[in-house]
Structures are given as C-alpha cells and as structure tokens.
Amino acid sequence: MKKLSARRRHPLAALVVLLFALVAIGGLYAAFAPAEAAQADSSAQSLKIDEGKKLFAVGCSSCHGLNGEGSSDGPSLVGVGSAAVDFQVGTGRMPAQQPGAQVPRKKNIYSQNDIDKLAAFVASLGPGPVTPTKDQYTATETDAISKGGQLFRTNCGQCHNFEGAGGALTQGKFAPSLENVDEKHIYEAMQTGPQNMPSFPDSTMPEKQKQEIVAFVRYQANEAPNPGGLSLGSLGPVTEGLFGWIFGLGALIAIAIWVAAHTTKAKKS
C-alpha cells in the first residue's frame, strides 16, 4: 500500500487510473446491458417474417405500401391477421388483377409455403385472426351437418343462396358460389370477412358453429341428393324460367311446326 501511494504522483498514474475505470465500466455494461437486443434473431419464425417481407415487397407493396400501411390503392393490412392473407392469396384474389367492384377468384400463383411466409409477415404487423388448423375447421359430431344447415340459413343463405350457389349484390358485387371452395377458405372467410362479406367472429359465432357450417357447405356441394333431378344450378326461378322459355317452349314450337308440315304423299301409281 505504501508502495502504491508512494507512486501516486508518477506521470503514468493518471493513465493507470483511467484504465481501471474503463475496465470497470466495460465490465458493468457487459453484466447489466440487455444482451438479446444486440444479437441477430435467427429463429424460424423470424426468418419466415423476413422472407415474407421480401415477397410482400415484390407482390403486394405497390398497393398496400412497403410496410403494409396501405395507400389510396389498397387498405392497410395492420391487424388483418394471417387468416386473411391465407384466404385472399390462397384463393387467388390477391394480388388483384384489376381494381373493380369486387376482386374475383382466380388461379393462385403462390405456393402454400410462400403464402405462409406472407401471412407471417402480415401477422407481425398487428394481432388478427390466425390461419386455422385442420382440427379447427373439421367438425366431428354426426349432427354437424343438420346444425350447420340451420346456421347457414340464418347467417349465410341470404347472400350465398339456400344451397350456397351464390347471388347478386349491389353495384356489380356478388356473393360467390361456395361449391368448389376449400374447407379452410370457407372457415377463414367467416373469420375475416373478406371484401364486402361481414365477418362472423368467435364472439358471436363460436368455432364449433363455424365447423358445422363448413360441414354443411361441403355436404351440400358434394353429397346432398337432388330430389328433383335437374337442378339447373339451384339458382331459383331465373334459370328455371329461362330453361322453360327456351327449351320447353322451343320444343313445343318445333313439334307444332313438324305437325303442321306437309305429310308425306304417296304418288298414285
């Protein structure tokens, strides 16, 4: 100790003190500073979001903005959730071909893997409905179809027709046919309310009821018998009337012409 105090006026003493102080502060920083922030996040989810962002920049950002904040050409995607992305891209509605009253379904150009990445990115912008798993949209009870039929007639039939054949709305919009729609996409549409369809959140229509509706729609499209034979698209009086006028009356006119035409004559020999 004497030796140390004896050298305290040494020209290099200040340098030594400074060195000690730096080491102490550096050590304290290393001990207390939040270490995670400095590390690069390399978890699978983070990579997915990162790749999704790149895909988004190429395919979606021209309308929805580089960070999904929306623009005059497309709405903000903050809070729409992964289910909305899975539905819109999975059914080919997005990217939209052209602006109009309603974006129609078309061929999907993204792989499911890419859709998942896009969905992960959009989901990271804000909390929203999550893409359902197969258990969520597959009903297990035996009476699901009949219960689903009741729910369908209360909640869906007014727009999508009593059989899910679809129908017209205002100003060029329409409720599409549900015939060849994937079960997952029907479930997601109810969750998210795409375009002008109202949503049916779990708070007013629990998961189980959505399963029942999905079960009914699939049954109606694939297995339901058609007691009358010719369904004519199940569209109701429009197609039936058209069929009656064109084919029914047309056949009657043809028969009338045939009846009134000259009968084959036999030459008197």
Next chain:
Amino acid sequence: MSHDMSDDKLPQAHDASDAHGDVAVTDNPFADPGLPAHQPRRTDIDERAAKRAERQVSLMFLVSMLATVGFIASYVAIDPDKIVYIFPLGHISALNFALGMTLGVALFCIGAGAVHWARTLMSDVELPAERHPIEADDEVRADVIEQFKTGAAESGFGRRKMIRNTLIGSMALVPLSGVVLLRDLGPLPEKKLDVTAWNEATPAAPIRLVNMNTDEPLKAEDVAVGSLTFAKPGPSASRPAGLQESDEDFQQAIAKDALMLIRIQPDDIKDANSKALGFEGVLAYSKICTHVGCPISLYEQQTHHALCPCHQSTFDLSDGARVIFGPAGHPLPQLKITTDASGYLIATQGFNAPVGPSFWERSA
C-alpha cells in the same frame, strides 16, 4: 329497276294457238294458280298401311294407359325418402323420377297418338276458305247510321247537357267500387306492426339482445366492426324464457322482432340520431324490409349497404338506414340499445318506427 329481266323468267303467257287450250288464257301474269291437285297418302290407297297406322295409334294410347297405371303404382309403392343414382341426373328421389317419367310418358303418348292419327288416317283434303270483306255492305251501314242518328235525336243526348254530364260522371265513378273491393284482400294491420316484443322493454325492465346462433345474451364487445350478428329478444315479463324456436308463435314473433346487429366506427356514422340510438357504434336495425316485409340482411360491410333480395331496396345503414335505391318507402326501424351493469346489450324501448311493410295507417 333494271331492264335486263329476260322474258323467259316471267310466267309464260299462253297464246290462243297453244295446244293445251283448256287453260284459260289471261293477260294477268300473277293469276291465282289455284290449289295443286290432291296427292293421296300411302294410307289412303293401301289398306294394309292404314291398318298398320291404326295399330300404331292404338299402341300409343295403350302405352299411355300403362304409364298411368305405372304412375299410380309408383305413387303407392315407392318410399318418398328413397334416393337412387341415375346416371346423368345424379342422386335423385326415386319417387319424383318415377312419377315424372310415367306421367310424362302418359301425356306424351296421347299427344303423339293423336298427331299420328291426324297425319296418317284423318282426311287431309285441302279446302279453300274464301276471304270476304269485313265491312257490311253500304245499304246496311247507311241504315245503322240512320238508326243511330234517330236514337240520338230522340234521347235528346246533345240537347239535355245535364243528363249527359251526370251520365259521364256516373260512368267514371263505377270503377271505384272495384277499388273498394280490394279492401277484402285482408284485414288492415291496424296497430299490429307498431307493437313488437321490444315494446315491453322499459328502463326499469330492459330486454337483453340474444344471439340467434348461440342463444346467449350478447355483450357489446362481442360485436366486432365489420361483423354481422342476428339477435332476438331475451327474457321479458310475458316470455320469461325469451323467444324460443319451440314457441308456438315463434314464426309470427320473429317476423317482427328479428334484429341485425352491426358495428360501425362511430366517426363513420353519418346520421346523428341513428348514432345516438346505438351504443359505441353498435347499431340494431330491424331485419324486416319496409317494402313488403322480406327478411333483409344482405349486408356489405365496406359500403354499409343492406340489400333486400326481393325487390332490391337498398338501405344505407351508416346513414340511419336511409333508402338509397328501390321501392321501400321508409328507412329500416332502429332499436335504441345500451348496456346494463354486466355489459350485456339491452333495449329499453321499442323500435323508433313500426316494423315491416308500409300501410295506410302507419304512424311514422
């Protein structure tokens, strides 16, 4: 008109020196050629062919009889619930198919038999039916005009103006009796549409809004922006269990009480009165169209339009359900809602206007 029409295209003019002198010589090139000579059918000259045609017609009538018997038999024998697979038609009801086919065959064979009979066996000798002028000859016309004039002069129709005018008046009023008869179409609704189950609600005894899907009372936070929910009245004094589908008068009751609940960002609600009737943007409208009472709920969540599928009446739910298109004469009635202490949506009074179609005595 060109003059290159060659003479050989025109009908041949017969001259007197023609060897076939029996054709009347005329200078009219478009003379009525008359009917062609009647050509007999095979069945007219061949008795065996005629017999065969007779048997064919009888066979068709016989098939028709058998098909009718088949119709009755299938009606009795086939189970109405039986579903069968028939190739181009798919899974169809066996009874429907059998009834349609047998009745169709029965009717078709009668028609086909009758047509075959007419074409092969009934006389087909052409008969001309001469046209004649529609008008009567001059003598009759002059006589009728003379009678009319005499009658008019005798009645003094032109001279006695009072009789003429009262006659016109009485003739004009007679059709009104037909209009009055329209009242027989049914009793007037009177106050029935003014009173719904929601009218029982008072601030002291409110009625909860019950979700049609889950049969559970609804909380305000359950109704998300952009969602559509259907609701019915919950327990009240006259219906302690709330409106249930098992109730005897469920159909009558729900036809007046049905609600559609939507939620709009409060800033997007254009009508201040409508905003005040809602609760934090949750609006409860009647589901019954004010035109002829169809259930309407074709709600577009972006435009906030609700469309009636019957006659395309369109209501703007963000603007007090104002009619923006179609035949409806009134906005949709709205229910004033709020929440109770536990957060459930409640109504404390009835609709702000009578629900359903327009009628003469409608109060609002």
